[in-house]
Amino acid sequence: MISALIFMGVALACILLRLHFEQRHAPLHDADDATWLCLVAFEREGSVFDLFVAAGKTWSFSRAKVECDFNDYLKQGVIPHYVNAYVRRHRTKRPSYQSTLFIGSDLPPSASP
Numbered sequence: 001m002i003s004a005l006i007f008m009g010v011a012l013a014c015i016l017l018r019l020h021f022e023q024r025h026a027p028l029h030d031a032d033d034a035t036w037l038c039l040v041a042f043e044r045e046g047s048v049f050d051l052f053v054a055a056g057k058t059w060s061f062s063r064a065k066v067e068c069d070f071n072d073y074l075k076q077g078v079i080p081h082y083v084n085a086y087v088r089r090h091r092t093k094r095p096s097y098q099s100t101l102f103i104g105s106d107l108p109p110s111a112s113p
Contacts, residue, residue, distance in 0.1 A: 033079050034077065034079065036091055037051060037083070037084075037087050039091065040087050040090055043091075044090075048070075049070055051083060051086065051087065052066050052070045052073070052080075052083055053066055054086065055080075055082050055086035056069075056082070069083070
C-alpha cells in the first residue's frame with residue numbers, strides 16, 4: 001500500500017515537473033513564423049522546402065518561383081505570404097518544449113548564426 005502511494009507521488013511529481021518545463025522554457029503562444037515553419041515541417045516529417053513546394057502548388061506557382069522564394073528565404077530569412085498562409089492552415093498543435101529544442105529556438109542569441 002505504501003509503495004503504491006510512493007509510486008503515485010513520484011508519478012505526480014514527474015507530471016508537474018514536465019508541465020513546469022513546458023510552461024517555463026517553451027515559447028508556446030508567441031512562436032514566430034520561422035518557428036512555425038520548422039515545426040510544421042517536422043510534424044509532417046518533411047523539409048521546409050517541401051512546405052514551400054506544397055504552398056506553391058496551392059497557389060499554382062511555378063517551380064521556378066518557389067525555388068527563387070526559397071533561396072530568398074535561405075539568404076534573407078524572408079518567408080513569402082503564401083507559405084505563411086499555408087503553414088497557418090496546417091499547424092496542428094502548439095510548440096512543445098521538445099520540438100522547440102529540436103529546431104533550436106531556445107539557443108542563446110550568441111549561438112545563433
